Amino acid sequence: MRFLAGRLLHGLFLLFGVSVLSFLFVALAPGSFLDEMRLSPQISPETVAALRAQYGLDRPLPVRYARWVRSVLRGELGFSFAYNTPAAPLLRVRARNTLVLTGSATLLAWATAIPIGVWAAARKGRAVDQLTTASATALLAVPDLLLALGLLLLAVRTGWFPTGGMVSLGFEGLGFGAKVKDAARHLTLPVVTLVVGTLPVLVKHVRAAMIEVLDSAFLRTARGHGIPRQRLLFRYALPAAANPLISLFGFSVGALLSTSLLVEVVMSWPGLGPLLLEAILARDLYLVIGAVMFSTVFLLAGNLLADVLLYANDPRIRTGER
Amino acid sequence: MATHPVHFDLSPPPLHTARLVCSLASGKTLFLASGFAEPQPGGGCQLHGRPPQAALLRVRDLTVQLATDTGAAIPVVEAVSFDIAVGEAVGILGESGCGKTTTALALLRLLPPGGKIVRGSIEFAGRELVTSGERELEKIRGAEISLIFQEPGIALHPMRRVGDQVGEVIHAHRGWNWKRCREEAATALAQVFSGEISRISEAYPHQLSGGQRQRVLIAQALACRPALVIADEPTASLDATTQAEILALIKDLKQRLGVALLLISHNPAILAGLADRILVMYSGRVVEEGPLERVYRAPLHPYTKGLLASMPRGASESPAAGKAKLPAISGSPPDPARLPPGCPFEPRCPDRLAICTTRGPEEVQPEAARRVWCFKYGG
């Protein structure tokens, strides 16, 4: 429990730090939301100045930061100039969508990587293993963007998958089963892109961790006791190999999040990615910060999960190894 | 002593599939016809219709080669033959590189990848182990023949409770439900620990001392009442007092359970009091065999003589005043990749003859129940 409290505290500090940094970066970036308006001859400078005051853009930075923090505590998460509404509802929806995408991709990626990695490690040096390693290396070299565009091309040419969006028109009117099917079809391409992008790294790590464990004394002993092969691999070797993999899981969440922002933009998935891009281009300050904060929260949650899993998996960490 | 890291190859040999199909097809009939020894709970192992003096394990001409990184095959065990009778304790005495660990691994077909049995037969309770498939071997390992490795410190799974690990072995061979396996595991642990075992059973390996871990390994090895237990340097890396405790435990268990024992060690004193017969190995070959007392009191082979002479004697045993040199065998064991054509011990042998460089000596029986491989006695 003390352990968990420690990690949470750590996370909160991190969030605070990220908020300050992102605030600084965006606020100090050249230009502001009102620049476009300023350029327009129809709007008078006085209007612009009045708008500035109204949005609080003329106040010094610390004051603006404090006001933003208060807005967060109120649940509004700041104000979007472009959409002219509090940022929270916008962010929440988009964050949910990103979570759906990233969550599914993470699950699928690991669910695929583990069996493949274990299988390759068990047959180390043989044809199957060499093939796996070679394909993994090859895939690693393919940029995510290329992958995304390639799949989009596939979608356009064959019409098997929709080329964008999360749901079709008329989604509301569909029955439950049809809704699920529709959502799944839309989810497929972005998830596949993400999974294929991270899979090589995961497989290589799983394989490497397993190979190291397969050499160890306790596995030899277990084999000497006649424990059947399948059980040896998954109930003995995998948990012992899990420690570095769990740490990797924390990393992979972060990596997947960054990639997902890109993939969302390319594949028109209505997540935080497109929102963030739009907001940056429009200098919509609070929306940008809000999106960054949500991403950070996901990242921290993923890492916290990894910490908890590590704690649960390895009794030596729990009881404090002598 | 450095041991070579044993690599682990989990891939099934290609013959496996065919055998699997056959054994599935004939199912239970094959199972019974193969003469499986049925372990009885609460007692030693009983073999179907075999007289107790019959050989439990019969090894003939076992020859093992290991492949090096360059691909060359090195002979590690050469033409080893011995028997172990039901309930008998046999010791293998030898130093690093003599092939004793490899022999033990070969008996259960646990050789590292690159290790091959090129010749010989290993007959256990009527079955030929050299040609057995992986499935049959899995059934034998842990249930009929158990192996206790060196290095108790790392031989247990670091993330699982010790009681569960013993239970796993039982589960693998008996197929009972987990509750029953745990109860049986508790019984197995009670055999090796005195006092309250629930605390031990719930502990993780890193919470136990070296001696306690070794006891757990012994409990694991005995959990399914095997007929033969192979113990490879069971007291390596243990303190002196713990060593004595473990040896006493092994002796006690052997007497109570009537299990056959193959004890491997580099220290003659460890085998004394435990083994009835010993084999002395040098450079992959057996050089002498006989009843332990006889071999120790009147060693025949020059290597055995030299080894026993170089044993340190506590001050209470040596009449001379304290500090004194030990009679040592000069030189070092030969490199298995570059063996001379004659007897491998010849370069270091104080009793060498001209014939010793020409070829390896044959087996000679200078007395009843004793064998030696040395030209001094014929061969």
Next chain:
Amino acid sequence: MAAEQTSPEVASTLLRVKGLRKFYEQRRWLSRRRFVVPAVDGVDLTIARGTTLALVGESGSGKSTLARCLVRLEEPTAGEIWYDGKNLLLLSRAELRPIQGQIQLIFQDPAAALNPRLTALEIVVEPLLVQGRGTRRERRERGLALMEKVGLLSQWAERPAAEFSGGQRQRLAIARALALEPRLLILDEALSALDLSVQAQIVNLLLELQGSRGLTYLYITHDLSLVGHLADEMAVMQRGRIVERASARELLRHPQHAHTRALVAAVPRLETLTPGQVAP
């Protein structure tokens, strides 16, 4: 406290340890509690020149920690270490330098103690290199002479350490230790990992070196079997303290303290049929 001591009786003592203490502290994060682990808890020792003291104890008795304190691999928490009449703990780094070469440590695991990639000769001359002694050629000559002294053929000089057996590596470690002409060799379980016949060879080598060079040995072990052959004096350590100390012969034949008796009884003997029973 003077940094030097001179008196006739002291002159024959090479090493004198007084009241040595080494405590380890463990502290949990955000907690007030401190766990203090006394590894060495008030140890007094003397070793006379040219003799061997066996320090015997089980794992956890603190003997290895003591050895490390003697060569300053660990800093003692309290106590004094007098070497050749000088208080080691009061000397500055500069004053310590010439003395450092005189006390050498040989470890249990010959594989871990040597860099497997270096050649035998490189390993043996490394201390000379570090202390900047002699020219390259002089170092090479000395290295070869040392190798020969410990029974290693000079044609193996260019072989990487990884190709040597355990016994040969231990010889290399001894040769390396001899490079700086030490007076005191601390053998920390140096023989425990060796085969019997190799052990006998190394024991003979050590005895011979002691005779020809007047070396002093501190032999640390948990296994009493070799103590009779190597040691003049013996001290038994338990939980950081010395519980008994006498001449080796005396202690082995007539152990008084319970722990010593247990250690003596634990040595597996050939003659007795039951390990664990003291021979009558």
